[in-house]
Amino acid sequence: MAKRFSIALVGLLFLCCSWTVMVNAEGEYLKYKDPKQPINARIRDLMKRMTLAEKIGQMVQADRSVVSREIMRNYSLGSVLSGGGSEPLPHATPQDWINMVNDFQEGAISSRLGIPMLYGIDAVHGHNNVYKATIFPHNVGLGATSIAFTVLV
Numbered sequence: 007m008a009k010r011f012s013i014a015l016v017g018l019l020f021l022c023c024s025w026t027v028m029v030n031a032e033g034e035y036l037k038y039k040d041p042k043q044p045i046n047a048r049i050r051d052l053m054k055r056m057t058l059a060e061k062i063g064q065m066v067q068a069d070r071s072v073v074s075r076e077i078m079r080n081y082s083l084g085s086v087l088s089g090g091g092s093e094p095l096p097h098a099t100p101q102d103w104i105n106m107v108n109d110f111q112e113g114a115i116s117s118r119l120g121i122p123m124l125y126g127i128d129a130v131h132g133h134n135n136v137y138k139a140t141i142f143p144h145n146v147g148l149g150a151t152s153i154a155f156t157v158l159v
């Protein structure tokens with residue numbers, strides 16, 4: 007009995023949480039956030055809600071060094087890039103990287119329309135910008151392939 011009750015409670019909480027994700031502060035239903043709607047209907051709904059500034063923001067990919075949580079929220083930027091060597095701080099650990107991306111993402115999600123951002127990173131050899139990360143010697147493989155190709159041709 008208690009188990010059935012708790013399953014029902016979890017289901018109810020899930021429904022409430024899903025519903026609050028699909029309504030704005032005024033209680034208005036947001037079709038674009040409803041995963042049960044067809045994708046075309048969601049896109050159409052979102053596009054008609056967006057201002058010109060938000061559309062421009064969504065087309066911008068700014069480097070990490072010039073972005074903050076507040077900028078993500080205020081300008082609805084679509085994407086953040088860590089360009090080559092653009093690390094959150096010197097000797098940044100994996101946790102520092104995770105915290106940085108989560109911080110930007112929370113800013114993006116708290117923007118007026120709550121559109122999540124894309125994150126890009128310019129790295130090689132695995133992730134060569136992470137302090138003490140494993141560096142994969144892929145250039146050795148590329149070099150060997152190139153030599154083999156030259157010998158064959």
Ligand SMILES: *[C@@H]1O[C@H](CO)[C@@H](O)[C@H](O)[C@H]1NC(C)=O
Pocket residue numbers: 076077080
């Ligand atoms: C973000 O918007 C708030 C509220 O309008 C404003 O006070 C703040 O200065 C803005 N910050 C940036 C970085 O644009």
